[in-house]
Amino acid sequence: MKSVVPVTVVEIKTACSQCNLRELCLPFGLDPGEVNQLDELVGSRRKIKRQQHLYRSGDSFEAIYAIRAGSFKTDVILEDGRDQVTGFQMTGEVLGLDGISTEQHSCNAIALEDSEVCVIPFGRLEELSRQVESLQHQFHKIMSREIVRDHGVMMLLGSMRAEERLAAFLLNMSQRFTARGFSPSEFHLRMTRDEIGSYLGLKLETVSRAFSRFQDEGLVAVQQKHIRILDTPGLKRILNHHTA
Amino acid sequence: MKSVVPVTVVEIKTACSQCNLRELCLPFGLDPGEVNQLDELVGSRRKIKRQQHLYRSGDSFEAIYAIRAGSFKTDVILEDGRDQVTGFQMTGEVLGLDGISTEQHSCNAIALEDSEVCVIPFGRLEELSRQVESLQHQFHKIMSREIVRDHGVMMLLGSMRAEERLAAFLLNMSQRFTARGFSPSEFHLRMTRDEIGSYLGLKLETVSRAFSRFQDEGLVAVQQKHIRILDTPGLKRILNHHTA
DNA sequence: GGAGCCCTTTGATCCACGTCAATACGATTT
């Protein structure tokens, strides 16, 4: 039976028009005819195994990538070896926007688990978005959203204490899982304590201690990478109730 | 004599095609005909006095702004009053990109001195960049540059010590002044120690102490807001020579 | 299904930066 399944079925299944992520991704706000045009643009898909690079800092920039399955981290590395995780990306999110400015990528994108991305050749995206107003606008929104997100991280790194940072991180993850149809209160983190720490500007021991404290206070149940949020308002209170 | 100067002269003088900032700004890479089209788009200019807002968080988004004269800071404010400076902007740089994502601005833009901006209605910019490929591309580069810049700040906030942050800040300012034809080694900071501190995730006292230390070590001469860099390689060494 | 290794947790100690406080300086106003 398997051999009679036509290849085209697979093709259709992976097209934007059939993708269950289209409400989160580049096709958002496009009408069906426009999504079909986008389908033609998204030439290929690429599978990336856990711990492998989608691109590296210095690679020449040719395409942006929409995450179809799995998740990634992006990081920047200094000459002296220090590195900073600049973000964690989930399905439907777009990677590679950093490369537009100099035609070279300025960070590394690494899969946190076996993953798959849609390759969107950037020249053709610019071409199509000159024709399709809604695509142009959605693309601009995605770039702007990235800027706003980065400002939030700057706020977090610049003026929050360790437990506030972790609370903000957990609430953000919860919200993003929710947007993807998963439980808001129970999820599996794909990154290590060290990676969370790098993202939050903390050492892994501090992250671990903050998790333990949250657990002691009944805010979350932590079992390694499996997180259950028990008291969302409590976490939010940690964020706002800055007693200084 | 004054009364005979025709208004049109003023108009021409402030057009993109005549602007000495065009190599840094939106017109970069456009041919003369295309710059003329951009001239028509940039409808009005707006003067902003020192300490006044160009826009506020929550304001509806209608335009982006190119700085013609002066300088700005952008900041984000939390409910509990804490604020984080997310950037300092100089002539030729573009403000307001944060507003695209939600049609509302998500930060405040405040003039550090009496300043002037070109108002670029965003709907018309999108329209023109559908017709003018080089404008579209330059706009995308400007947005991407903002993302890359933010990643640099995240690196700074997440994994550098106080003196490294200040060294990075001074080198960055120097480089931006240079790009505008000013001295690389001698300049006037328009922001207070408190604002620098907020941007760098430090308290104002720590910024002040770091300045004093740099002065003691002969790296810079500091006199209030007037800075003279005496040893650029020395500052760069502070950045890279992370003995940890 | 076992071995090895990475990841996580927890404790003890240290230090960079924050906090509190006082003074000094400079720009602006009168």
Next chain:
DNA sequence: AAATCGTATTGACGTGGATCAAAGGGCTCC
């Protein structure tokens, strides 16, 4: 030229998170 106020410097002290260290737990890969 004096008064005022925001800004900057400097000192003394406290603390949150880093560092160092050790042990336990759970994946991953044979």
